[in-house]
Amino acid sequence: MNTIIAQYDNDHRDADLMRRAAQILREGGLVAFPTETVYGLGGDALNPEASARIYAAKGRPSDNPLIVHIADMEALKVLAREIPEKAYRLADHFWPGPLTMILKKTEIVPVQTTGGLDTVAIRMPSHPTAYELIRTSGLYLAAPSANTSGRPSPTEAEHVRQDLDGRIDMIIDSGRVDIGLESTIVDLSGDEPMILRPGYITKAMLEEVIGPVKIDPGLLSGSEDPHMRPKAPGMKYRHYAPKGSLSIVEGKRDAVAETINRLTKEHEEAGHRTAVIASEENQDLYTCERVIDIGSRDHEESIAANLYEVLRQMDEDQIDYIYSESFAGAGLGAAIMNRLLKAAGHKVIRV
Ligand code: TXA
Ligand code: MG
Numbered sequence: 288m289n290t291i292i293a294q295y296d297n298d299h300r301d302a303d304l305m306r307r308a309a310q311i312l313r314e315g316g317l318v319a320f321p322t323e324t325v326y327g328l329g330g331d332a333l334n335p336e337a338s339a340r341i342y343a344a345k346g347r348p349s350d351n352p353l354i355v356h357i358a359d360m361e362a363l364k365v366l367a368r369e370i371p372e373k374a375y376r377l378a379d380h381f382w383p384g385p386l387t388m389i390l391k392k393t394e395i396v397p398v399q400t401t402g403g404l405d406t407v408a409i410r411m412p413s414h415p416t417a418y419e420l421i422r423t424s425g426l427y428l429a430a431p432s433a434n435t436s437g438r439p440s441p442t443e444a445e446h447v448r449q450d451l452d453g454r455i456d457m458i459i460d461s462g463r464v465d466i467g468l469e470s471t472i473v474d475l476s477g478d479e480p481m482i483l484r485p486g487y488i489t490k491a492m493l494e495e496v497i498g499p500v501k502i503d504p505g506l507l508s509g510s511e512d513p514h515m516r517p518k519a520p521g522m523k524y525r526h527y528a529p530k531g532s533l534s535i536v537e538g539k540r541d542a543v544a545e546t547i548n549r550l551t552k553e554h555e556e557a558g559h560r561t562a563v564i565a566s567e568e569n570q571d572l573y574t575c576e577r578v579i580d581i582g583s584r585d586h587e588e589s590i591a592a593n594l595y596e597v598l599r600q601m602d603e604d605q606i607d608y609i610y611s612e613s614f615a616g617a618g619l620g621a622a623i624m625n626r627l628l629k630a631a632g633h634k635v636i637r638v
Contacts, residue, residue: 291457292448297415308457309424312337316456317344319433319447320420322412323465324385324487325440325595326447327356327430328455329420332366335399338429344454347436351520352402353429354387354470357411358421366407366427368393373497374475380496383413385466385487389474400429402520406476416461432469433458439527439595439630442467446599467592468622472519473500482506483519485622487591506625527630529601529609531560535631537613538638544572546638547610551575554608562604564597564611566590577606587619594623598630 293304308318315337318329328345330337332355342349355366360378363370367390374388392407401407412418421428432440435450444460451458471486473493481501482490493500505517517523536543547563554561555576562577566584581597582589601609611631614623628635 288453288456290448290452290455292444293457293459295416295459295461297419297461300419304459305419305423308420308459311456312420312424312426312428315340317341318420319441319444319451319455319458320416320430321414321444321459321461321464322356322417322430323414324412324468324470325442325464325466326433326444327354327412327417327428328433328447328451329356329428329430331424332356332400332427332429333395333397335397338397338399341429341431344451345431345434345436347431348520349399350402351431352404352408353400353431354408354410355396355400356417356421356428356430357409358383358418359411362427363390363409366393366396366409367391371475373480376496377473377475377493378411381488381492382411383418384411385413385470386410387470387472387484389472389476389483391476406474408472410470414461414464416459420459437526437528439598440469442592442595446595449599463592465592466588467595468619468626471622474503474518481518483517484522485625487619487622489618489621522629527595527598527626528632529598529606529630531601531606531609532634533601533609533611533631534634534636535611535613535627536636536638537615540569540572542638543612544569546636547612548572548574550610551608559607560605561608562601562606562610564609566612566614569612575610577604581614584614584616587614587616587623590614591619591623594626 330341387410433447441447443463471488472484474481551561563573563575
């Protein structure tokens with residue numbers, strides 16, 4: 288399959304291109320498009336064949352459900368039933384934006400889209416290209432992140448091309464995304480709201496609007512115990528993992544630097560390609576040949592925005608051993624560490 292790659296500039300909108308993309312989607316084809324979080328791989332959410340194509344293109348296990356992207360509030364009632372009042376309050380505050388809500392699904396949503404579940408994940412993205420595409424197609428768009436399953440999510444169109452060129456119909460390129468980490472997922476289908484995947488919208492931000500919110504205990508453990516498995520099927524897979532060995536080193540600043548410098552020296556002397564992922568503030572503490580500045584601790588958004596690109600870079604540079612600082616923090620830190628810990632297969636060195 289020849290994948291069309293097209294630039295779409297929101298300041299000079301190309302209506303023809305948008306109509307062409309919409310037509311592909313209406314015929315059951317696949318179009319990758321930017322959202323404010325990461326690039327998504329879109330297909331008609333109500334067409335089981337389109338969903339099947341999404342799973343095939345990504346190499347994704349079919350028990351891992353897709354998020355349905357909408358552009359207006361009417362769509363919510365078409366796709367979900369027994370919508371609690373808290374869902375409307377969250378939508379009021381955070382939509383359009385990086386929040387996905389899990390609700391009970393209506394008959395109209397095929398189980399191929401929900402991975403066999405009786406619930407559906409719904410999100411109204413704020414990126415103008417995503418909005419245009421949903422509107423022009425007149426569809427609800429099932430869209431997982433537009434990466435090969437297991438790879439870091441794409442934060443620019445070039446990442447999508449690397450993973451999916453020749454496997455999908457079109458890639459719409461509107462430049463780098465804003466946030467760089469996938470949406471916060473909150474489950475509102477049960478008795479108590481529960482975060483299934485941390486993201487840009489934090490627990491504190493949700494609680495300000497709807498009161499107490501739990502965090503899926505399965506997120507924290509990284510254990511193989513089936514009772515502790517994450518509730519979002521996608522969170523149980525080892526994701527985002529670079530090919531080399533990634534470890535996170537946690538502790539006081541100087542002790543972390545000392546440990547990383549000792550370990551990277553050993554690897555370099557043994558002839559291995561080695562790298563350190565450090566904050567802007569700390570990068571000068573490291574003696575390793577390759578030190579990657581991932582962003583500033585005073586500006587967690589910059590770390591979130593760079594994380595996936597840095598992980599992809601590690602593979603491109605064929606790095607064997609990677610050591611990263613910890614970026615735990617009160618705000619976005621939870622989402623950053625959730626992804627980084629998964630990428631590291633929960634390998635943490637405490638010093
Ligand atoms: O920011 C995002 O959410 C991006 C952009 C493209 O919108 N999309 C995204 O989709 O990250 P994906 O497919 O890569 O991740 C969806 C996650 C998976 O972990 C999946 O298991 C979970 O959402 N999920 C989807 N439907 C669910 C459901 N009904 N119940 C529980 N978890 C669900
Ligand atoms: Mg994904």
